[in-house]
Amino acid sequence: MSAQIKPVPSPQTDHIVETRGLEVRFPLPTHFLSREKPVLHALNTVDVAIRPGETFCVVGESGCGKTTLGRTIIGLQNPTAGEVYFNGQRIDQMDEATRKPIRRDMQMVFQNPYASLNPRRNVYDTLVEPIRHLMPEKSAAEQRETVEAVLAATGCDLSWQRRLPHEFSGGQRQRIAIARALVTNPAFIVADEPISALDVSIQAQILNLLTDLQAERGLTYLFITHDLSVVQHFGTRVAVMYLGQVMELAETATLFATPKHPYTRLLLDAIPKLEGGSFDKPRTPGELPDPVNLPKGCPFAPRCPLATDLCRAERPKLRVLPSTGTEVACHHTE
Amino acid sequence: MAMLEIDDLRVAFPRGKTEEIEALRGVSLRLEKGERLGVVGESGAGKSMLAFSILNLIAEPGRVSEGAVRFMGENLLDMSERQIRGIRGNRISMIFQDPMVTLNPVLTIGTQMIETLQAHRRISRREAHRLSVEKLKMVAIPSAETRMDAYPHELSGGLRQRVVIAIALLTDPELIIADEPTTALDVTIQAEIMALILKLCRENDVALILITHDLGVVAEVTQKLMIMYAGKCVEAGETRAIIDAPNHPYTAGLLKALPQNAEPGQKLYQIPGSMPPITNLPRGCPYHPRCSRASDECRAAMPEIIDGVACYHPLQSVEEIA
Numbered sequence: 001m002s003a004q005i006k007p008v009p010s011p012q013t014d015h016i017v018e019t020r021g022l023e024v025r026f027p028l029p030t031h032f033l034s035r036e037k038p039v040l041h042a043l044n045t046v047d048v049a050i051r052p053g054e055t056f057c058v059v060g061e062s063g064c065g066k067t068t069l070g071r072t073i074i075g076l077q078n079p080t081a082g083e084v085y086f087n088g089q090r091i092d093q094m095d096e097a098t099r100k101p102i103r104r105d106m107q108m109v110f111q112n113p114y115a116s117l118n119p120r121r122n123v124y125d126t127l128v129e130p131i132r133h134l135m136p137e138k139s140a141a142e143q144r145e146t147v148e149a150v151l152a153a154t155g156c157d158l159s160w161q162r163r164l165p166h167e168f169s170g171g172q173r174q175r176i177a178i179a180r181a182l183v184t185n186p187a188f189i190v191a192d193e194p195i196s197a198l199d200v201s202i203q204a205q206i207l208n209l210l211t212d213l214q215a216e217r218g219l220t221y222l223f224i225t226h227d228l229s230v231v232q233h234f235g236t237r238v239a240v241m242y243l244g245q246v247m248e249l250a251e252t253a254t255l256f257a258t259p260k261h262p263y264t265r266l267l268l269d270a271i272p273k274l275e276g277g278s279f280d281k282p283r284t285p286g287e288l289p290d291p292v293n294l295p296k297g298c299p300f301a302p303r304c305p306l307a308t309d310l311c312r313a314e315r316p317k318l319r320v321l322p323s324t325g326t327e328v329a330c331h332h333t334e
Numbered sequence: 335m336a337m338l339e340i341d342d343l344r345v346a347f348p349r350g351k352t353e354e355i356e357a358l359r360g361v362s363l364r365l366e367k368g369e370r371l372g373v374v375g376e377s378g379a380g381k382s383m384l385a386f387s388i389l390n391l392i393a394e395p396g397r398v399s400e401g402a403v404r405f406m407g408e409n410l411l412d413m414s415e416r417q418i419r420g421i422r423g424n425r426i427s428m429i430f431q432d433p434m435v436t437l438n439p440v441l442t443i444g445t446q447m448i449e450t451l452q453a454h455r456r457i458s459r460r461e462a463h464r465l466s467v468e469k470l471k472m473v474a475i476p477s478a479e480t481r482m483d484a485y486p487h488e489l490s491g492g493l494r495q496r497v498v499i500a501i502a503l504l505t506d507p508e509l510i511i512a513d514e515p516t517t518a519l520d521v522t523i524q525a526e527i528m529a530l531i532l533k534l535c536r537e538n539d540v541a542l543i544l545i546t547h548d549l550g551v552v553a554e555v556t557q558k559l560m561i562m563y564a565g566k567c568v569e570a571g572e573t574r575a576i577i578d579a580p581n582h583p584y585t586a587g588l589l590k591a592l593p594q595n596a597e598p599g600q601k602l603y604q605i606p607g608s609m610p611p612i613t614n615l616p617r618g619c620p621y622h623p624r625c626s627r628a629s630d631e632c633r634a635a636m637p638e639i640i641d642g643v644a645c646y647h648p649l650q651s652v653e654e655i656a
Contacts, residue, residue, distance in 0.1 A: 061521060061522065062520055171608055199377055199547070199609070200376060200547055200549075200588055200591065200592075201588060201591060201604075201605040201608070201609070202608055203591070204591035204593075204603065204604040205604045205605075207593070208602055211601060212601075227521075228521070229593045229594045230593050232598060233593035233594075233596055233599075233602070252598070253598070266522055267521060270521045270522045270524065271521070271550065272525070272528070272548060272550030272551045272553065273550060273553065273554065273594075274577055274592075274594065274595075275553070276574070278554060279525065279528050279532050279554040279555060280529070280532070281529065282474070282529050282530060282533050283525060283526040283529050283530075284526075285474055285476065285492060285493065285496070285526055286522060286523075286526070
């Protein structure tokens with residue numbers, strides 16, 4: 001629907017987004033008497049490569065670093081170490097002036113549409129802001145045209161433009177938030193739990209909208225979620241994260257058919273099933289270790305049924321399993 | 335006699351000086367001893383309102399305008415505050431969504447447990463301490479004895495919710511009302527907590543009313559199911575039967591819209607529109623603007639609930655909705 005030229009992936013890479021050895025650490029406040037300098041490890045050497053046109057899902061429990069990964073890729077968070085590439089170009093160290101044209105190609109949809117829309121700004125002002133900021137060459141007429149085209153594409157009514165966010169339901173607000181992400185005609189969208197604040201009957205509407213938009217515009221998604229049934233339906237590939245690390249990365253169908261990492265199995269086993277019966281046996285209490293004082297070896301070792309001394313001593317690296325092509329960070333799985 | 339019988343329960347809130355708006359518009363249910371019931375609906379459907387009104391906890395200016403809640407034959411709504419305290423937190427316990435809000439952050443777990451017991455039983459502090467540790471062990475809290483001295487912030491979310499469950503079990507209740515007990519928790523912790531609730535209910539013959547929006551959880555844990563929409567019960571019956579063959583178009587739509595019921599990569603079935611707010615309900619069946627089977631009859635009057643379904647055009651199978 002728009003005549004703009006999409007950036008073509010440069011020949012030296014077939015990935016639209018890539019991270020290499022990405023690390024994010026947050027220094028925590030120190031007690032004035034203490035010599036310790038506590039550091040929270042949000043991301044620990046994360047390497048992901050996202051292919052153009054795919055839906056790359058990141059799943060994990062709260063505190064696993066999935067949101068930090070999305071924010072670092074989009075540039076809302078600076079990495080402590082490591083590199084982020086967009087179409088083969090390194091973007092994490094760019095100065096703002098060089099990076100600005102790239103920002104229009106990478107947009108984000110946030111979890112809570114009640115918090116992500118400015119309550120004092122009407123829908124038109126919310127949608128036109130990114131165009132004014134990132135595409136200053138557009139005339140006022142072109143701005144209006146773009147906003148209206150995007151509203152139509154996301155199933156929003158044109159009459160919404162002069163209304164304020166509080167007049168809309170959660171599902172409608174999320175449509176507006178998606179429209180805002182689309183006005184600069186991006187190639188890549190980070191969607192951070194875009195449906196988890198919505199009611200069940202609305203979730204399907206938003207997922208279908210995202211599917212349609214992907215087909216129409218050739219979008220690439222980084223889809224962050226904790227809900228594995230959504231991943232199974234929606235994802236091309238999926239990365240399972242635990243305490244700032246990727247534990248398993250595979251094609252969605254492969255991951256669900258042959259989960260390799262013990263943590264992935266635990267996650268799959270925790271999905272309530274409509275057939276019932278899987279909650280009949282009691283489960284042992286498990287807990288995420290403190291991300292401030294990470295265990296030396298595998299972060300999952302304290303909960304893992306397969307854990308040995310090797311796991312407690314040495315952190316496993318991602319390796320490719322020849323049988324399924326799955327990448328897995330585990331000493332013991334085959 | 336059923337353990338809990340709710341008859342045509344209505345809750346109203348004032349709007350302006352003269353008007354009232356009904357948030358719960360006539361809900362009836364029966365629960366036998368040891369039975370587990372799931373109440374499913376979207377936010378604003380009235381499911382929490384139902385839970386609160388059972389224990390006469392509707393906050394001012396709301397009020398129960400009609401109906402009866404009979405627990406072992408006695409109407410809880412007629413009781414004085416003093417009388418109902420003998421039941422609330424004693425014979426009927428509640429578990430709420432967020433354990434960080436339920437627990438008092440400045441008191442140790444032990445203090446809170448002993449206080450609860452002593453409010454309902456004439457027992458010594460020492461005996462209360464012993465019973466509390468016993469319940470903490472029952473919910474599989476590691477090193478229960480030392481946890482008695484811990485403050486809520488020292489525990490993880492999953493352990494906190496376990497403590498809340500232990501407190502709910504302290505007085506050996508006959509009924510537990512759990513309002514979205516795992517919504518604030520992670521997937522693996524949700525599975526642990528729900529498996530625990532299921533086990534405890536089975537072993538101690540405790541009845542459960544589980545309020546949730548997750549049909550999967552309901553399928554795993556409950557025997558009976560009630561689907562709510564806009565302050566009304568639209569479908570009720572055996573959980574298995576409803577999930578396998580829903581009769582109400584809304585229930586069928588909810589089930590069909592689940593990603594696990596769709597082919598991967600295919601578009602999901604979607605219910606158009608959204609639930610109307612209770613302040614602005616359409617005439618007739620509240621679901622008719624979203625329903626593909628709606629007729630003039632549906633637009634004219636709300637159908638009564640007959641054979642567990644409130645619909646003029648009930649479905650025989652899920653395939654019937656386009």
